[in-house]
Amino acid sequence: EPEVTQTPSHQVTQMGQEVILRCVPISNHLYFYWYRQILGQKVEFLVSFYNNEISEKSEIFDDQFSVERPDGSNFTLKIRSTKLEDSAMYFCASSWERGGTDTQYFGPGTRLTVL
Amino acid sequence: DAKTTQPNSMESNEEEPVHLPCNHSTISGTDYIHWYRQLPSQGPEYVIHGLTSNVNNRMASLAIAEDRKSSTLILHRATLRDAAVYYCILRDVGGAQKLVFGQGTRLTINP
Numbered sequence: 001e002p003e004v005t006q007t008p009s010h011q012v013t014q015m016g017q018e019v020i021l022r023c024v025p026i027s028n029h030l031y032f033y034w035y036r037q038i039l040g041q042k043v044e045f046l047v048s049f050y051n052n053e054i055s056e057k058s059e060i061f062d063d064q065f066s067v068e069r070p071d072g073s074n075f076t077l078k079i080r081s082t083k084l085e086d087s088a089m090y091f092c093a094s095s096w097e098r099g100g101t102d103t104q105y106f107g108p109g110t111r112l113t114v115l
Numbered sequence: 116d117a118k119t120t121q122p123n124s125m126e127s128n129e130e131e132p133v134h135l136p137c138n139h140s141t142i143s144g145t146d147y148i149h150w151y152r153q154l155p156s157q158g159p160e161y162v163i164h165g166l167t168s169n170v171n172n173r174m175a176s177l178a179i180a181e182d183r184k185s186s187t188l189i190l191h192r193a194t195l196r197d198a199a200v201y202y203c204i205l206r207d208v209g210g211a212q213k214l215v216f217g218q219g220t221r222l223t224i225n226p
Contacts, residue, residue, distance in 0.1 A: 004158075031212060035159075043159060045213040056211055091158045093214075100147035100166075100208030106158030 002026045004107035006092050012113045013082055021077045021110045023092030032075045033093040033104060034067065036060070043091070049075065050098070082114045119203045124221040127193050135188040135220055137203030142183050145208045150177065150188050151216075152199040159202070159216070162188065198224045 005024045013019050025032050034046040047057040049067055066078045075094075079086055089111050093104040120138040127133045139148065149164040163170055163177045165186075170177040176189040190197055202219040 033213070035214075042218060043153070043214075043216040045215065048212045050212075056213060058213075093158075095212075098212045099210065100145065100206045101164070102206075102212070103161045103164070104159075104214060106160065109158050 002105075004092055004094055004105050006090075006107035006110050008110060009108070010111045010113070012115065015084055015114055016081050019079050019082055019112065021079075021090050021092075021112070023075045023077075023107055024073055025075055025092065025094030026096075026105055027073070029094035029096050029105075031055075031095045031098055031102070032067075032069065033095075034077045035091045035093065035106075036088040037091065037109075038085075038088045046077070046090075079112075082112075084114050087112055087114045119205060119217060121201070121203055121217065121220045123218065124223065126223045126225065128225045129195060130192050133190040133193045133197070133222065133224075135190075135201050135203075135222065136185065137187070138185045139203070139205055140184045142205060143207065145210075146205040147208065148177065148179060148183075148186050149204045149206055149214075150175070151202045151204065151214070153202070153219070154196075154199045159214075162201070164206075193222075193224050195224050195226060198222055 007022045032049040037043045047061045048055045064080045068076050089109040091109045092107045095102040095104045150162040151159045153159045165177045178187045200219040200221050
């Protein structure tokens with residue numbers, strides 16, 4: 001069964017450093033997402049991406065964040081200057097369609113620890 | 116997306132059926148009812164969705180009230196692997212792409 005993969009599984013970085021989290025969505029999917037989950041809290045939406053542009057973003061997704069689909073398979077989330085409060089699990093997801101009937105498939109997550 | 120209300124936690128025994136309720140009294144006519152679950156240390160996982168009629172798949176069944184103001188996710192024979200947080204989420208057919216997760220119901224399965 002096709003699945004979303006994410007690398008690395010765990011990333012440790014120093015505050016102020018840039019990190020890039022990588023995802024390989026399911027190959028024929030068209031919509032891509034990033035979510036995050038701070039330890040013990042809800043899963044929160046960050047951004048959705050379609051047709052090589054951001055289609056929706058949350059208040060969390062400020063200028064420190066960016067997303068890119070550099071080739072036909074990868075989808076990346078970059079945090080330019082990490083803060084302590086960026087420590088969280090980051091989940092990538094993808095779907096074939098949008099709206100009420102779509103199914104989003106999630107990756108296993110990258111645990112980001114900012115020291 | 117409209118709001119849903121779920122119990123914070125539920126407990127059941129292995130090999131017994133589990134009924135997970137969700138209230139969505141402000142649901143609109145174009146809202147689909149989706150269920151996702153999150154196993155420990157994993158990403159969310161799609162379970163099932165429906166609009167008006169009851170739905171079955173290999174994982175679960177979804178029973179939707181006639182007035183659509185509530186629904187129940189049914190796990191017919193729970194296993195230890197079904198221990199997870201279950202999220203009931205409403206999605207408008209023409210609405211935003213994002214999933215809005217609440218706190219969900221933490222399901223504990225006793226051996």
